[in-house]
Amino acid sequence: MQCTPITHSGYQLFQQGSITLAEMECNGIRIDTDYINRAQKQLNVKIQKLTVRMQKDEVYRIWKRKYGVKMNFGSREQLGDVVFNELEGTHGTRTKTGRYKADKAALENIDLLFLRRYTKLEQFKKASSTYLKGIQRHVDSEGFIHPFFALDTVRTFRSSSTDPNLHNIPVREPFIKKLIRRGFIPREPNRHIVEHDFSGIEVKTAACYNHDPTLLRYIRDKKSDMHRDMCMQIYHLTINEYTDALRHCAKNKFVFPEFYGDWYINCAKSLWNVVNQLHLKTKTGEDVYKHLRRHGITKLGHCTPGETPLPHSFEGHVKRVEKDFWENRFRVYTEWKWDWWEDYLDRGFFDTLTGFRIAGAMDRKKVINYPIQGSAFHCLLWCITRINKLLRKYKMKTKLIGQIHDSVIGDVLHRELKDYIEIAHQVMTIDLRKHWSWIIVPMDVDAEVSPMGRSWFEKEKYKP
DNA sequence: CAACAAAGCGCG
DNA sequence: AAAGCGCGCTTTGTTG
Numbered sequence: 001m002q003c004t005p006i007t008h009s010g011y012q013l014f015q016q017g018s019i020t021l022a023e024m025e026c027n028g029i030r031i032d033t034d035y036i037n038r039a040q041k042q043l044n045v046k047i048q049k050l051t052v053r054m055q056k057d058e059v060y061r062i063w064k065r066k067y068g069v070k071m072n073f074g075s076r077e078q079l080g081d082v083v084f085n086e087l088e089g090t091h092g093t094r095t096k097t098g099r100y101k102a103d104k105a106a107l108e109n110i111d112l113l114f115l116r117r118y119t120k121l122e123q124f125k126k127a128s129s130t131y132l133k134g135i136q137r138h139v140d141s142e143g144f145i146h147p148f149f150a151l152d153t154v155r156t157f158r159s160s161s162t163d164p165n166l167h168n169i170p171v172r173e174p175f176i177k178k179l180i181r182r183g184f185i186p187r188e189p190n191r192h193i194v195e196h197d198f199s200g201i202e203v204k205t206a207a208c209y210n211h212d213p214t215l216l217r218y219i220r221d222k223k224s225d226m227h228r229d230m231c232m233q234i235y236h237l238t239i240n241e242y243t244d245a246l247r248h249c250a251k252n253k254f255v256f257p258e259f260y261g262d263w264y265i266n267c268a269k270s271l272w273n274v275v276n277q278l279h280l281k282t283k284t285g286e287d288v289y290k291h292l293r294r295h296g297i298t299k300l301g302h303c304t305p306g307e308t309p310l311p312h313s314f315e316g317h318v319k320r321v322e323k324d325f326w327e328n329r330f331r332v333y334t335e336w337k338w339d340w341w342e343d344y345l346d347r348g349f350f351d352t353l354t355g356f357r358i359a360g361a362m363d364r365k366k367v368i369n370y371p372i373q374g375s376a377f378h379c380l381l382w383c384i385t386r387i388n389k390l391l392r393k394y395k396m397k398t399k400l401i402g403q404i405h406d407s408v409i410g411d412v413l414h415r416e417l418k419d420y421i422e423i424a425h426q427v428m429t430i431d432l433r434k435h436w437s438w439i440i441v442p443m444d445v446d447a448e449v450s451p452m453g454r455s456w457f458e459k460e461k462y463k464p
Numbered sequence: 465c466a467a468c469a470a471a472g473c474g475c476g
Numbered sequence: 477a478a479a480g481c482g483c484g485c486t487t488t489g490t491t492g
Contacts, residue, residue, distance in 0.1 A: 075488060076471065095471070103472060126473065130485055156482060158476090165484050168475035176474090202476085202481095262480040305479065369481040373476090377482095405476045405482090 010355025014151055017381040020388045020400070021149040021159065027399040027411070028144035029166075030187040031135060032455065039179055040132045047124050050117060059114040062086050074125075076102040079118065083110065108277060123176065131180045134164045144187075147402060155366075157356050157374040158405065159381070166402045181457035187399075189453040190414045194462075196424045197407040198380065199444045205376040206259065208353065208438055210336035214329055219441045227251035233321055234271060236295040241282045249274050254318075258325060261365035265303045268318035272300045337368050353438045354378040377405055379432055379443070384408050386427045396420070414452050421447055421462060 005011040051073070054060055063082045064071055072078055080100030084092035090110055092100040100106075104122075107115045138145045147166035149159045161167040169184075170176040186193050200219070203226075207215045218226040231242050231250035253270045274280065275288045282291050292298075292314065301313030309316030326334045344350050344367045349359035352371045362370070380403060387408065388400055398416045402409040412420045428445040447462035 072488075077488075097470070099471085101471090122473085126486080129487085130474070134485075154482065158482065160483055162484065165475085167483070168473085168485085170474065172475085257480055260480045260482095263478085265479070363478090365479095365481065373482060377476095407476090 005355055006351060006357040007355035010352075013354065013378060013382060013385075016385045018151055020381075020385045021151065021403070023388065024384075024400050024402060025146050025148050027401050028140070028146040029401045029409075030185050030411070031139050031143055031145055032183050032185045033136075033139055033143050036132055036135055036139075036183040039183065040128065040136070043124060043128050043132065043179065047121065047128065050121050050124070054114065054117050054121070057114045057117075059083070059087070059112065083107075083115070087112075108273070123173065127170065127176050127179055131164075131170065132183075135180075135183060138164050149403065155358075156370045156377075157352070157354075157358070158377040159403070167404055178457050182455045184456035186411050186450070186453060188413075192412045192414065192417060192452055193450040193454075193456045193459055194410040194412045194417070194420065194424075195407055195448045195456075195459060196410075196428060197446045197448075198376075198428065199446055201376045201379060201406045201443075202372055203259070204439075204441045204443070205379070206333070206372045207441055208375075209340075209372060210333045211440075212330050212332040212336070214331075215333060216441065227255055230255050230321075230325075233324075234318065235282075235288060236292060236297070237282060241284055241286075241291075243281070243283050245278065245280055246282075246288070249280070254321075258322065260369055264319040264322040265305060265315065267322070268300065268315040269303050271318065272314050337364075340371075341367055352378075353436070379436075379439075380406050380408065382435060383424075383428045383432055386431060387424055390423050390427070391420075394419070394423075409456075412449075417449070418464075421449075421464075 005014055059082065063078065063086075066082060066086065067078055077099050080092060080102035083102065084090050084100045087110075092102070092106060095101050104119055107119055135145060140146065145164060147164055148162050149166075150162070151157075151159050153160045170180050184193065203215070204219055207219055215226075218224050225247075227247050227250050228242060231237065231247040232239065234250050234254060235242070235246055237246065249271060253274060254267050257267055280288050282288060296312055297314050297317055298312045299310070299314065301309045301315030303315050309319055340350065341364050344362070349357050350367065350371060351357050352375050354375045356374065358370050358374070384400060384403055391398055391400070396416050396419070397413045398420050399411045400408060401411045408424070410420060410424070425445060425447070429443045432443060433439045448459040449462045450456060450459040
């Protein structure tokens, strides 16, 4: 892995950053080991009960009849074979090795209780084997884990985390989130877990590269809202009809994927299917499919690459939204993407705003995404180094214990709470921008604090 | 038995 | 012409 800071600033960032990350690793995170052990036992009971319930299902019997003693309930290959070859009215797509694709998204297209339960079971197994077991494996004799952070493994000059990986602790599914995060506690009863998150840092970093006026306005004008606007356009909603849930879909199933280089066919499928999966309604309580029908959209469409979308299809609509998105709304962003790609083709490398050179063979999407992803993380890395220095300068007992790409986690002494939050806020919103003049947009940070002595799960938005 | 690749899923 | 960026970890299945 090539790791080439090209400027003094980039070199300093990684030299100092390495030390900060090593200190975090050394500090470690206190684990409520009794809780984790209890949770593991309870979860295994749930897994057992669900497995027994599923054994009475007709699909299970078909599976058993076909595979006999070779039946393996954990085998997606066998599941795909049973679902797509033995059941009526199912048709699957295949992976590049010829197996049936049998991931969560593929199974969700089939309306079967057995498959809903299978997905839930797999989720529980993941929580048990990767997270609870992973934590148990790594706790030291004092009840601490020491997630490791590497700076020399990631193509974009982000960091990675291992043993255990602190970068993918569950948060999106509420039950699993609580199950796992409840086990991360402050090192003493008179402390808090405190997490500071940069909000929208990748979008802001992108804007610092491409200087797109529309994107800059969305960032600077607090009354404007890019995800809301896209939500309204995608689902044909007025300002009075959109909901937070629909806005969330637009953000995560259109805007971010498009920024990363996805295209309308994938976006249309997931934007359409999520309506059914989450039973989404408009603010006025209307079914979203019904609402779209009133606006002339009656079906998803075939979503076949190379084929023209059918009239009155959602696919065709999203294709037009995508065209408008890149040709009108973010025209300057589009121009930057082409210019940046051309410059890379001429030179064989590109330099980040944070002082790194990324060279070697890359396709167009990588060339666009790498500098943005890397620079966004470098903002966080600079901040944690600065915060750490200030903690030492003021002889504080608060310790930094982890980092998740755009957030920093502190184990904060109760009497230092106000000071710590003041310091982190100052560094992340003011000092960072003084350090890097290329940051031409405001930086915002959200602080979340656990009640004294309570877990990471229990953190709440900080109110002074 | 070990080593490896593929598939899948957790996160930003 | 191709068709989502970056990771780490676990299980399954194959190979030797």
